[in-house]
Amino acid sequence: MAKWIRQELINCVDLISGGTPKTTISEYWDGNIPWISIKDFNNDRRYVYQTEKHISELGLKNSSTKLLQKDDIIISARGTIGEIAMIPFPMAFNQSCYGIRGKNGINKTFLYYLLKNSITQLKAITHGSVFDTITKDTFTGLIVSLPEKRIQDSIADILSYIDDKIEINEKVNDNLEQQVSAIYKAWFEDFNLSGGICPTSWKQGTLADIATVTSGKRPPMKSAERTDVATVPLVGAASVMGFTSEANHSNKILVTGRVGTHGVVQRFNSPCWTSDNTLVITSNLYEYTYQILKRIDYRSMNRGSTQPLITQSDMNKVPILIPNQEILQDFETLAGQLMAQLESNLVENSKLAELRDTLLPKLMSGEIDISDIQL
Numbered sequence: 001m002a003k004w005i006r007q008e009l010i011n012c013v014d015l016i017s018g019g020t021p022k023t024t025i026s027e028y029w030d031g032n033i034p035w036i037s038i039k040d041f042n043n044d045r046r047y048v049y050q051t052e053k054h055i056s057e058l059g060l061k062n063s064s065t066k067l068l069q070k071d072d073i074i075i076s077a078r079g080t081i082g083e084i085a086m087i088p089f090p091m092a093f094n095q096s097c098y099g100i101r102g103k104n105g106i107n108k109t110f111l112y113y114l115l116k117n118s119i120t121q122l123k124a125i126t127h128g129s130v131f132d133t134i135t136k137d138t139f140t141g142l143i144v145s146l147p148e149k150r151i152q153d154s155i156a157d158i159l160s161y162i163d164d165k166i167e168i169n170e171k172v173n174d175n176l177e178q179q180v181s182a183i184y185k186a187w188f189e190d191f192n193l194s195g196g197i198c199p200t201s202w203k204q205g206t207l208a209d210i211a212t213v214t215s216g217k218r219p220p221m222k223s224a225e226r227t228d229v230a231t232v233p234l235v236g237a238a239s240v241m242g243f244t245s246e247a248n249h250s251n252k253i254l255v256t257g258r259v260g261t262h263g264v265v266q267r268f269n270s271p272c273w274t275s276d277n278t279l280v281i282t283s284n285l286y287e288y289t290y291q292i293l294k295r296i297d298y299r300s301m302n303r304g305s306t307q308p309l310i311t312q313s314d315m316n317k318v319p320i321l322i323p324n325q326e327i328l329q330d331f332e333t334l335a336g337q338l339m340a341q342l343e344s345n346l347v348e349n350s351k352l353a354e355l356r357d358t359l360l361p362k363l364m365s366g367e368i369d370i371s372d373i374q375l
Contacts, residue, residue, distance in 0.1 A: 004366050009118070009142040012106055016072075016099030018092070019064030021055075031056025033067070036093040038076045041083040044353070045170075046112070046163045048074065048085045055092050065092045066099065071108040073100040073115060077134035082119040086112050098134065105149060109156035114144055117364040147366065154370050155363045162356040169345040176342045180335045184291040187331060188321060202323045207292065208316035211283035215258060215312060216274030219244040233272045237261040240272075247271035254281040254290055259309055262298035265290065269343065279315055285328055287335035292320055 018036075021028045034051040041048065055063070068074060068087045076083040078096045086109075093099060102111040115122075122134060125141045146152070186192040191199075207213070216235070223230035223243045230243035237257030255266040259277040267290065274280050283289040296318055302308045362368045 004145040004147045006143055006145050008140055009144050010136070010140045012102060012104060012144070012146065013111070013139070014101045014103055015136055015139060016066050016068065016101060017064065018066075018095045018097050018099065020094050021059050021063045023062075025059075025062075028056055028059030028062060030054060031059060033057070033060060034089075034091040035065075036074060036091055036097060038079055038083065038096050041076060041085055046086055046167065047088045048091070049088060051091070060092055063092070065094065067092055068099045069101075073102075073108075073112050074098070075100060075115065075134065081132050081134050082123055084112070084115055084119065106146070107149065107152040107156050109160055110152040113156065113159050113360060114146075114364060117360050118142060118144060145364070145366070151371060154373060158363065158370070159356060159360065162352050162359075166349045166352050166356075169349050173342045173345050176338050180287070180338050181291065181294070183331070183334065184288075187327065188291075188323065193327070198321070199324070202321060205320055205322045206316060207281075207289075207318040207320055209322060210285050210320070211281050211289050213312045213315045214280045214282075216255075216276050216278035216280055217248055218276045219246075219273050221245050233268075235266065235268065235272050235274045235278060237275075237277050238264040239266070241275065244273045246273060248273050249280065251282065252286055254283075254286070254293060255279070256281070256293060256298075257310070262302065262308055262310060263296075265293045267339075267343070279310065279312065281315070285332060287332050287339060288328055290339075291335075292318070 031054050033055045035053045035055040036048055036051050037053070040051045042050075055065075060067070067090045070087060070089055072087045074085055074087060074091075074093055074097050075081075076096060077098050087099075100111070100115065102108050121142055122138060123132065125138055147155075191197055219234055221230065221244055222234060226243045229245050232244050232247045233240045234242040234244045235255050237259065238261040249268065250271040252269045253267075253272075253274070255268060255274055255278050256262070257264060257277065258279045281289060281293065298310065301310050301314045359368070363370070
């Protein structure tokens with residue numbers, strides 16, 4: 001078995017602090033340098049590719065932030081701490097995050113998975129009286145085990161292979177979404193099937209004419225992790241937020257936010273519990289309804305300033321175009337075939353992520369010995 005050496009994490013990495021320009025001069029922003037904040041971390045993806053803001057060269061010079069380089073690591077240090085990702089190309093970042101750069105020849109990808117496996121320990125030793133915060137002392141207090149370089153390389157290769165496949169499926173799914181959206185636009189917005197003119201037989205109506213809108217409910221119990229009791233996904237306004245013991249839906253549904261986050265439309269075709277901050281939409285015209293929901297201006301519907309709110313009545317009144325039944329069924333068939341492949345990829349990604357997360361602690365502890373494996 002390969003030799004593993006235990007040491008403080010701080011001895012393996014250089015920590016890089018982020019920052020923000022002290023003034024809000026417009027010339028500091030909208031440049032060509034991606035600028036990461038906590039909100040840019042995306043669903044446990046390995047890389048951050050897009051950021052909400054971009055900083056200019058001038059803004060970078062007037063900020064304490066430093067540029068992270070390809071395959072550096074970034075971790076959220078305030079608020080929702082422990083979100084972690086790799087950097088695909090040079091990026092700046094704000095003070096709510098730390099940049100992490102490996103040293104002493106450590107495999108950069110291995111370091112990412114090592115940190116990912118250490119998130120629970122990091123959270124346990126965070127500092128802060130009101131809000132948990134990761135500080136430089138946190139990294140000093142974290143003890144990790146490092147194998148020799150060839151084992152680091154092998155572990156990185158094994159786990160990267162899984163994440164590579166997940167990312168390929170995500171790219172395919174993005175393309176499938178774009179194809180269906182383009183078909184919807186061509187048929188029902190540009191009217192390509194009727195010479196660019198909306199057929200006189202098509203009617204104006206509301207979402208209530210083709211769909212039923214209900215509200216989710218408070219779950220019987222909630223667990224952050226899947227357990228023997230909590231096996232059913234608990235759906236929030238923007239994502240699965242945990243697990244519970246029962247399902248309140250087992251049919252094909254669309255889910256969007258009622259309170260809080262708005263504009264995210266989720267698809268479910270297996271048992272789940274929709275929480276009380278969601279709206280649940282069912283329709284025999286599932287794909288057509290999905291495209292409508294993706295195009296709604298949710299900001300204009302928001303009824304609350306402090307706590308954003310959209311009601312069932314608001315959703316029911318959304319104006320829509322109702323084409324003839326034959327065209328709608330043709331769209332359902334075509335779009336349904338493409339989205340079936342998307343949903344198949346999502347199922348595969350869920351299984352791949354489960355495999356990765358099962359292997360991760362076993363590989364990082366040396367429980368699975370790969371010293372004799374040739375990759």
